Amino acid sequence: MSDEPLTKDERTALREAILSAFRKGDLKILVQDTLDVDLDVVVEDGPYGAVVASFIDWLNSQGKVRELVAGARRDNPGNPKLRAFEAAYVQARAPEAGHPAGAVLSSRLRAELASSLAAIPALSRREARDELVAAAPRAGSLNRTPSNARNDFELLIDQLPARQLSSLVERAIPLAAHDSALSQRLREIASSLSSADFRVPTPAKLPSGDTPDPELLLFGGVDARLARSFLERALQVGSSTARLKVPRWFNGVADGGYGYGTGWIVAPGLLITNDHVIDARDRTFEQRSEPDDYRRQAERTEAWFDYFQEGPEPVSATASSLVAFNVDLDVALVRFDAPAAFAGRTPLELVAVQPRLSPSHRLNIVQHPAVGQPPVGGPQRYAIRNNFFANIDATGRLVRYVTDTEPGASGSPVLDDDWKVIALHHSSIPIPPRHVSTLDMPRPVVTRYHNEGIAIHAILDWLRADNPQIHAEIVAARA
Known part of the structure; x- marks a missing residue:
């Protein structure tokens, strides 16, 4: 799911969250590890606050806000401003309740959730995963890969509605009691999934009598077509x-x-x-x-x-x-x-x-x-x-x-x-x-x-x- 542009208030909130959670050197490492780009390449150097503001503008233009926030929460899970921003951001863009959770999670967060669940030793056994999934509606009709725990959870994430996936994660948390960091991260993901109302904005209806142009130059009016010659x-x-x-x-x-x-x-x-x-x-x-x-x-x-x-x-x-x-x-x-x-x-x-x-x-x-x-x-x-x-x-x-x-x-x-x-x-x-x-x-x-x-x-x-x-x-x- 591509990112919708940030509002003015969201840009401010994200800037404050990043400034409170990361020093400049740590932000460079986060950007490299999460987005595979060099911070010094995408924005000009300067005062740290200005660098963060310019970086957020770049994230917004590239549709990478969700991916960056997921990486930031991974690297600094205890920061309250990051946690608050993620919850508000996800809620504002969440799909309706019946949509699969794969439409909510960024690709990185999706992979992190699948890896986290697969890291629970008890869930390496097919029988334990079957028991965990049994409470989900249509459990018997879900596509599964019983022989591989990681692949099995990725398939479940792509099929289960977000709230049902949240319930599954909540049931898995006690099985991760041996690892406090893993348990905490699973709680945070479950909270993000369950707290949002998962609404999709209804497309605006055209005023009566208005008809959209059937064909358009899509890139700002720039005609990139070429003649046969x-x-x-x-x-x-x-x-x-x-x-x-x-x-x-x-x-x-x-x-x-x-x-x-x-x-x-x-x-x-x-x-x-x-x-x-x-x-x-x-x-x-x-x-x-x-x-x-x-x-x-x-x-x-x-x-x-x-x-x-x-x-x-x-x-x-x-x-x-x-x-x-x-x-x-x-x-x-x-x-x-x-x-x-x-x-x-x-x-x-x-x-x-x-x-x-x-x-x-x-x-x-x-x-x-x-x-x-x-x-x-x-x-x-x-x-x-x-x-x-x-x-x-x-x-x-x-x-x-x-x-x-x-x-x-x-x-x-x-x-x-x-x-x-x-x-x-x-x-x-x-x-x-x-x-x-x-x-x-x-x-x-x-x-x-x-x-x-x-x-x-x-x-x-x-x-x-x-x-x-x-x-x-x-x-x-x-x-």
Whole structure:
């Protein structure tokens, strides 16, 4: 059951309860253990009272109040303000008496109750549990798992109405007399279940004559739908994007190994990718390839077009020459003399000028991520979800985003929703832990990296200055 938003009075009461029950360090531990998030990530640091107030606003927006309160009561069961808040909160949101208790309890409290009951030694025996359940109406028709006490109690929690479950817990408490803490917690859960009136607010009726809109834009009026042309353009981009397989050469000798990456058509017969893809070295322990080896690797690079998980055999082509490269921009251009393989494939469109981007802009990536062990370049994949712009560096040359990639995606095109290239993907960079939440994700996550690409205008500026003929060739392909 999802949490209803807190009222103003409830926010105040919860703030006072948390302040009275936990010091700042203890609250951080509670949040990490209960919600699996870092308090410092979801709210800014400051005076403790302000931190708690901001944290409650975050809980409210994420629908996690019930889960946090359950964990707080677990860690500090004797605090009177927490106990009072939980009782009032549950009562205000409790379902009607006939609803199963599973609709009342948070998933964490449900698991805690099942574990607590299963921890009573006497109830490890099926016969003892049967006797405990016998007083419940329809006891004989309840689904049970007699061989496993924990699973048995979870099933009972999901089936018994809350007040009947409260009575069952009350009958179990004497069996836990050997453990005072366990007995006390069971009493508190039973009290919470029995004290609420379990009402569900009746849906408000529409005034006479009013008719609801049959169809709505559900997310604040933001239209996230896409035209058919979006899919058609995505497939065109995919047709001009290839998996690259680069042979590794050392001092004029091929060592039998390969590097993998992604490349795409920037002009007829001309592919663009990263310099480090053509370099084909593990830079954690290997030095850059010698110039002659680098050229040999470029001239023997194999491109696979139409390499899909669902499709037929890919179309293969082998490079004929290295055209240009720039180590600082991590870019390389390779020529292919393979008209049959390139037939029907068009150069990708490039943005005319670098656009002004905001966090609402989506950046798509068509890529060939590595698969298997040892990893090799895999079938083509489209990253078109959880794919938002993050920022641009101070030089304006590096674009950061949260679009997913994996090794093998280096050299992929980074594209806007019109499928025009904005950047050449080349790596990920570490960032301070940050809480990320989008409409595409069912729950927020903490990310410690951004992905990064070289802005296409920076690459074009370099070519205009150092390789004007290649720049003109790329421009002419879009004339």
